[in-house]
Amino acid sequence: MPSNEIIVVGGGLVGAAIAYGAAKTGAAVTLLDQGDIAHRASRGNFGLVWLQSKGAGFPRYARWSRDAVDHWGPLARELLDLTGVDVDLQQNGGFWIGFSEQEVAERRALLAAIDTDGRTPFEMLNHQELKARLPEIGPRVVGGSWCHLDGHVNPLKLLHALHAGLKLHGGRVFNGVDVHEVGADQGARRFQARSADGRVWRADRIVLAAGLSNDKLASQLGLHAPVLANRGQVLITERLKKFLPYPTNKARQTAEGTVQLGFSVEDVGLDDGTTVAAIEWIARRAVMTFPLLSSVKLVRAWGALRVMTPDGAPIYQESPAFPGAFIATSHSGVSLAGAHAYEIGPWIAGVQPAPDDVGQFAGERFLDPNRKFNNAH
Ligand SMILES: Cc1cc2nc3c(=O)[nH]c(=O)nc-3n(C[C@H](O)[C@H](O)[C@H](O)COP(=O)(O)OP(=O)(O)OC[C@H]3O[C@@H](n4cnc5c(N)ncnc54)[C@H](O)[C@@H]3O)c2cc1C
Structure with a gap:
């Protein structure tokens, strides 16, 4: 009942x-x-x-x-x-991007440990393999992981x-x-x-x-x-011509064309403000991932608090x-x-x-x- x-x-x-x-x-x-x-x-x-x-x-x-x-x-x-609300779901897969061999090796071990039943599938890709799917990645990207079930929404x-x-x-x-x-x-x-x-x-x-x-x-x-607060800061760019066909953990292009850049992970209590240091770090990392972002305008930055269990x-x-x-x-x-x-x-x-x-x-x-x-x- x-x-x-x-x-x-x-x-x-x-x-x-x-x-x-x-x-x-x-x-x-x-x-x-x-x-x-x-x-x-x-x-x-x-x-x-x-x-x-x-x-x-x-x-x-x-x-x-x-x-x-x-x-x-x-x-x-x-x-x-x-x-009548379209939430802009795109679920054709997503990428995690790594900047060092060690980071990529740790990622591989983490994902392999999770996928014990074959239901959390993933693929590890080197720079060339990533470049074939994300042509705009920069030379400092070493490799990444891919899961075809990932996606993004508004x-x-x-x-x-x-x-x-x-x-x-x-x-x-x-x-x-x-x-x-x-x-x-x-x-x-x-x-x-x-x-x-x-x-x-x-x-x-x-x-x-x-x-x-x-x-x-x-x-x-x-x-x-x-639950504890954990702050994440996020940036958003002006609208750009479509260049990013899949979401990544560092940037995703929205249905409207803006690019959301993420994100910090900060233990600062209930402070949901923004800081120059984090904004700079996020922007640098995004440009390292996709160098074409170096010349685009940021239109907004914000902080928000994750609701985090231990x-x-x-x-x-x-x-x-x-x-x-x-x-x-x-x-x-x-x-x-x-x-x-x-x-x-x-x-x-x-x-x-x-x-x-x-x-x-x-x-x-x-x-x-x-x-x-x-x-x-
Ligand atoms: C920077 C950042 C990036 C994130 N990225 C992702 C992501 O990519 N994918 C993903 O899945 N998740 C992501 N998350 C997490 C996701 O946003 C949260 O899991 C989700 O928003 C939690 O929802 P919630 O309703 O529990 O909490 P909240 O969104 O915090 O909402 C709590 C609600 O409770 C209400 N409330 C609080 N106290 C009271 C009260 N005393 N009385 C009445 N109402 C009350 C508030 O008004 C609020 O509306 C991200 C979070 C952050 C901060």
Whole structure:
């Protein structure tokens, strides 16, 4: 039976995809979003739909990522048909670019370790092989890796389409709602979310998908979500004639012709500003990759905060103490949007079983003193 009412706290890419997927099954979804005061990775990301390098040391996450990229084509078509929004999905493969033999060797070892079941396929390419597919690469590019399942989208259009689709499926969206308290009533049959200005919403189920706020909200429902901010700075150029047929981890050309250049990885707390040092580093690296970029104009630079768990993998969990309360957070909200819409949303709505082995994504894994975590990939 679908659950009648679900509150989703957080209207970024994770919350919106789950809310959309739940509403599509017939659930009455209320999405509460903090709005403009919030840190929102969903509005500042790089837009890659990326499989290669996901799931090092975590085979269930590698399999989850593969299923998610397989969902992408149907999701893009469905959103276009339903909302009229084309999210500009291009999923014909993507490249990681390396500048030294050592970097390329490490990449090969990493990808080989992930691809234990043949479902995260990759190919390593030397300079000449890369040049045949990306003619504009510069002489300092040593080699790279390729995965034919990778791609990119316009993440802002994706966010817009998910919100539009949610509303078309009867979902209600409240903006400017800063949820401070979440809890269950007696008997834990109903959940409530209370905003800073005292408004209260109640429902049978609740999902915490509030990005960096999940850390403080989780404990109120017996959950553990140690997410930390990690800043990425991104640059964008003026529109250029099409020269880049595939996305890469250093640059991608959008459907409009601008080139997005990425990205820094910085541990600076909640500071989402930009710095001259990072902008210079990103620009230099982009020019080393594609020398033709040396003469183009940059039109904008921004910083945005990643929502990062200690191992870089998602947390999905129903609260053992408060069944009906869920948490979802992921550092790959673009790549995993299909899994959130087609697997997590229907699970939370009660119409589909939990994804198999979902327990592996529980936040308690970070409490194990014998485990060491690395979110560098
Ligand atoms: C520079 C950069 C590059 C990235 N590149 C990629 C990429 O190429 N591919 C990819 O897959 N992922 C990428 N990501 C990650 C991706 O953007 C995130 O995984 C995704 O945006 C996370 O979505 P979210 O909804 O969990 O969090 P957010 O986008 O941060 O959204 C959280 C939402 O919750 C709301 N909220 C917060 N607190 C409250 C509260 N108390 N009450 C109510 N609402 C609240 C906010 O208003 C916000 O809308 C990148 C991120 C960054 C920063």
